[in-house]
Amino acid sequence: MRKNAFYAQSGGVTAVINASAAAVIETCRQHPDRIGTLYAGRNGILGALREELIDTSLESDESIAALKHTPGGAFGSCRHKLKDIDTHLAEYERIIEVFRAHDIGYFFYNGGGDSSDTTLKMSQVAEKMGYPLTCVGIPKTVDNDLPLTDCSPGFGSVAKYIATSVMEATLDIKSMCNSSTRIFVMEVMGRHAGWIAAAAGLAQSEQAELPDGAVGHAPQVILFPEVAFDEAAFLEKVQASVDRDGFCTVVVSEGVQNADGEFLAKSGLKDVFGHTQLGGVAPLIANLIKDRLGHRYHWAVADYLQRSARHIVSATDLEHAIAVGRHAVELALEGKNASMAIIVRESDEPYHWHVGDAPLSEIANVEKFMPDNFISSDGFGITAEAKRYLKPLIKGEAPPPFKDGLPSYVTLRNELVAKKLPNSFDI
Amino acid sequence: MRKNAFYAQSGGVTAVINASAAAVIETCRQHPDRIGTLYAGRNGILGALREELIDTSLESDESIAALKHTPGGAFGSCRHKLKDIDTHLAEYERIIEVFRAHDIGYFFYNGGGDSSDTTLKMSQVAEKMGYPLTCVGIPKTVDNDLPLTDCSPGFGSVAKYIATSVMEATLDIKSMCNSSTRIFVMEVMGRHAGWIAAAAGLAQSEQAELPDGAVGHAPQVILFPEVAFDEAAFLEKVQASVDRDGFCTVVVSEGVQNADGEFLAKSGLKDVFGHTQLGGVAPLIANLIKDRLGHRYHWAVADYLQRSARHIVSATDLEHAIAVGRHAVELALEGKNASMAIIVRESDEPYHWHVGDAPLSEIANVEKFMPDNFISSDGFGITAEAKRYLKPLIKGEAPPPFKDGLPSYVTLRNELVAKKLPNSFDI
Numbered sequence: 001m002r003k004n005a006f007y008a009q010s011g012g013v014t015a016v017i018n019a020s021a022a023a024v025i026e027t028c029r030q031h032p033d034r035i036g037t038l039y040a041g042r043n044g045i046l047g048a049l050r051e052e053l054i055d056t057s058l059e060s061d062e063s064i065a066a067l068k069h070t071p072g073g074a075f076g077s078c079r080h081k082l083k084d085i086d087t088h089l090a091e092y093e094r095i096i097e098v099f100r101a102h103d104i105g106y107f108f109y110n111g112g113g114d115s116s117d118t119t120l121k122m123s124q125v126a127e128k129m130g131y132p133l134t135c136v137g138i139p140k141t142v143d144n145d146l147p148l149t150d151c152s153p154g155f156g157s158v159a160k161y162i163a164t165s166v167m168e169a170t171l172d173i174k175s176m177c178n179s180s181t182r183i184f185v186m187e188v189m190g191r192h193a194g195w196i197a198a199a200a201g202l203a204q205s206e207q208a209e210l211p212d213g214a215v216g217h218a219p220q221v222i223l224f225p226e227v228a229f230d231e232a233a234f235l236e237k238v239q240a241s242v243d244r245d246g247f248c249t250v251v252v253s254e255g256v257q258n259a260d261g262e263f264l265a266k267s268g269l270k271d272v273f274g275h276t277q278l279g280g281v282a283p284l285i286a287n288l289i290k291d292r293l294g295h296r297y298h299w300a301v302a303d304y305l306q307r308s309a310r311h312i313v314s315a316t317d318l319e320h321a322i323a324v325g326r327h328a329v330e331l332a333l334e335g336k337n338a339s340m341a342i343i344v345r346e347s348d349e350p351y352h353w354h355v356g357d358a359p360l361s362e363i364a365n366v367e368k369f370m371p372d373n374f375i376s377s378d379g380f381g382i383t384a385e386a387k388r389y390l391k392p393l394i395k396g397e398a399p400p401p402f403k404d405g406l407p408s409y410v411t412l413r414n415e416l417v418a419k420k421l422p423n424s425f426d427i
Numbered sequence: 428m429r430k431n432a433f434y435a436q437s438g439g440v441t442a443v444i445n446a447s448a449a450a451v452i453e454t455c456r457q458h459p460d461r462i463g464t465l466y467a468g469r470n471g472i473l474g475a476l477r478e479e480l481i482d483t484s485l486e487s488d489e490s491i492a493a494l495k496h497t498p499g500g501a502f503g504s505c506r507h508k509l510k511d512i513d514t515h516l517a518e519y520e521r522i523i524e525v526f527r528a529h530d531i532g533y534f535f536y537n538g539g540g541d542s543s544d545t546t547l548k549m550s551q552v553a554e555k556m557g558y559p560l561t562c563v564g565i566p567k568t569v570d571n572d573l574p575l576t577d578c579s580p581g582f583g584s585v586a587k588y589i590a591t592s593v594m595e596a597t598l599d600i601k602s603m604c605n606s607s608t609r610i611f612v613m614e615v616m617g618r619h620a621g622w623i624a625a626a627a628g629l630a631q632s633e634q635a636e637l638p639d640g641a642v643g644h645a646p647q648v649i650l651f652p653e654v655a656f657d658e659a660a661f662l663e664k665v666q667a668s669v670d671r672d673g674f675c676t677v678v679v680s681e682g683v684q685n686a687d688g689e690f691l692a693k694s695g696l697k698d699v700f701g702h703t704q705l706g707g708v709a710p711l712i713a714n715l716i717k718d719r720l721g722h723r724y725h726w727a728v729a730d731y732l733q734r735s736a737r738h739i740v741s742a743t744d745l746e747h748a749i750a751v752g753r754h755a756v757e758l759a760l761e762g763k764n765a766s767m768a769i770i771v772r773e774s775d776e777p778y779h780w781h782v783g784d785a786p787l788s789e790i791a792n793v794e795k796f797m798p799d800n801f802i803s804s805d806g807f808g809i810t811a812e813a814k815r816y817l818k819p820l821i822k823g824e825a826p827p828p829f830k831d832g833l834p835s836y837v838t839l840r841n842e843l844v845a846k847k848l849p850n851s852f853d854i
Binding site: 009012013015043044046070071072073074076077078079080160163164165167168169170171172173174175176178179180184186202203214215280282283298299300301302303304305307308309310311312314316391394395396397399402404405406407409411 | 436439440442470471473497498499500501503504505506507587590591592594595596598599600601602603605606607611613629630641642707709710725726727728729730731732734735736737738739741743818821822823824826829831832833834836838
């Protein structure tokens with residue numbers, strides 16, 4: 001039976017989410033007997049609610065292939081989370097109504113934890129309403145906090161960007177530290193889980209022994225959301241690093257918390273300095289060091305730059321993103337409803353992996369934090385186990401094509417198909 | 428007559444200053460009849476004052492070649508500016524004393540405006556003291572504010588990094604703007620001159636007409652140090668961009684000033700919100716927009732990341748850095764004392780250039796600002812003239828070698844030659 005399909009992007013976008021989209025579209029095109037038109041939701045699930053369906057069949061094969069080297073979300077994403085079925089049934093019913101009008105039998109949702117929950121609920125509502133719909137999730141999150149999958153596409157590229165940037169900035173501060181700046185603080189994403197902060201540890205040398213002042217010591221301090229901020233121990237470690245190396249590179253997760261579980265970025269730490277801060281934990285940490293230890297500092301907040309940096313993606317991450325997109329369609333064609341395509345690791349070195357699947361019921365609403373044995377005993381670094389896990393994920397380069405010195409990114413036509421429903425829907 | 432040579436790096440480092448160093452060293456090695464050992468100052472001119480001279484002859488040809496793909500300052504830089512000859516003659520005399528002890532007849536100083544001044548003064552003091560010394564400057568500054576040279580090595584790579592990052596982050600925010608963040612503010616370097624901020628304008632499309640919402644409109648607003656911040660006009664332009672495109676990317680120079688010439692980052696603007704800020708004009712601008720227009724925002728401060736990003740240098744910039752390093756040695760061998768190697772542009776498109784030289788007396792203490800005709804009439808963008816100037820400077824890619832997913836950067840041995848002077852020197 002031939003059915004149309006729906007694909008949407010959800011939550012914060014990544015440098016490789018469009019590669020998953022390209023793989024979904026290309027794989028659907030390879031099955032014209034089973035899958036008719038693939039519609040993409042304009043601005044994620046909002047596109048389904050508003051009946052704003054992008055007709056991907058109008059995009060050329062070349063444009064779709066170019067998505068593999070274009071960051072951001074090509075169809076628009078959204079921060080809209082579908083709420084409880086019991087209290088917000090109307091939203092689910094509206095989506096089924098739109099799907100029915102457009103003969104959609106496949107639902108592909110490309111996102112993180114919240115999206116897994118939405119995909120699972122969609123499968124439940126469809127079943128309850130007797131509407132035949134195969135719902136498959138495609139993992140995506142720079143936070144790397146999805147369970148069951150070995151890693152989440154998007155993370156490996158951020159990890160590569162952060163480790164590279166920390167290496168580069170450290171070479172800079174090491175040059176300057178003798179007569180100027182001694183402290184460099186870099187803030188990275190990760191509200192609850194410290195995976196991105198941990199990736200900065202890959203910049204450290206593998207050598208057991210390093211001479212004083214070696215850049216391979218850096219980052220000397222990593223602050224994880226999983227470890228309560230201990231001001232005294234932190235300052236002691238920073239000063240010891242300056243004494244030994246002449247400088248200290250600090251990587252701080254945006255989600256670092258004090259012992260009471262409050263985000264430092266919003267906590268009472270401001271009172272310590274008498275300052276109120278405008279957002280950003282990096283300047284706060286930098287000021288703390290200046291205030292207590294007297295060192296000159298620089299700080300950086302990479303923000304969107306880290307997750308959109310298509311110019312320095314990990315080839316491994318890109319392969320993962322394509323593989324889960326393709327496998328999601330295969331799972332749908334096999335009738336594996338309420339599942340998610342996942343990455344399964346076979347070995348660390350040499351790195352071998354394959355795609356598999358897991359039930360959404362075991363993924364939705366579960367956050368994967370850094371295991372204890374990935375964080376060093378002093379709480380300020382990563383262990384050999386963490387490096388073994390992280391290293392394969394940043395391997396390989398896959399730069400985009402450049403034109404006149406800048407990356408050549410594609411813009412799709414994104415034409416909406418004509419609406420079939422008479423009514424609009426209040427969101 | 429065979430003489431030893433001294434080379435030092437000065438001021439903020441760049442992604443390609445080591446490429447100039449490599450070219451100086453390689454060119455010196457090609458003239459063993461004229462140039463003996465090339466000593467590098469450990470931590471810039473401080474190395475001369477402290478008699479801490481790195482013996483570059485102990486570094487292999489491979490290591491020196493690898494400097495061309497290694498960011499930061501391989502010998503250490505410094506923020507120490509030599510002061511007036513009249514009041515601080517002792518410093519100059521100390522340097523001459525060190526140079527005499529090590530038979531140094533060539534002085535190569537790789538830096539920006541302050542360094543040109545130092546190099547010029549060194550030539551004057553040496554002449555006054557009857558010490559034969561050929562002093563040649565090698566331009567380096569991400570700020571691009573040196574006069575006479577068409578551009579300064581280091582700038583083209585920052586320009587490429589900033590334009591690329593703005594393109595990428597804009598694709599991100601455009602994906603999110605329908606239901607979430609609408610404003611992205613990115614702070615860039617450039618305390619007095621807006622060259623780096625201007626480079627962000629290269630991310631804009633060349634097309635005269637663009638549909639609403641096109642990423643090619645971004646950055647819709649650039650704030651230059653050369654244009655006094657006009658809050659009302661700024662907010663109006665931001666809102667108009669959001670109305671037209673759904674989002675607004677703002678690039679702000681760290682050096683942007685209010686009408687009274689105060690840096691916004693340190694100005695009374697804080698009183699407007701009732702906030703005191705911890706440094707960084709990006710969060711301040713983002714908060715202003717939130718406060719007045721109510722839009723959700725993200726902001727980034729690239730800081731050291733922009734000037735150390737060897738992974739995305741401009742091949743043109745790299746060629747410039749190598750060419751001025753090589754030419755500085757040639758100038759010295761020709762006896763062109765008190766000169767600087769410069770880049771001379773022949774044509775914009777196709778881009779043709781050659782190296783030349785200019786007297787340091789016309790370079791020292793002169794800052795090159797953006798010409799008026801490079802800034803658009805509303806003060807928030809760049810003109811076609813600016814683009815014509817900037818475009819060739821970011822052309823070409825020259826990524827470093829990668830190993831295990833990370834750039835492979837070299838660390839030199841940096842062994843100091845034995846001191847010959849009995850006395851140390853208080854700096």
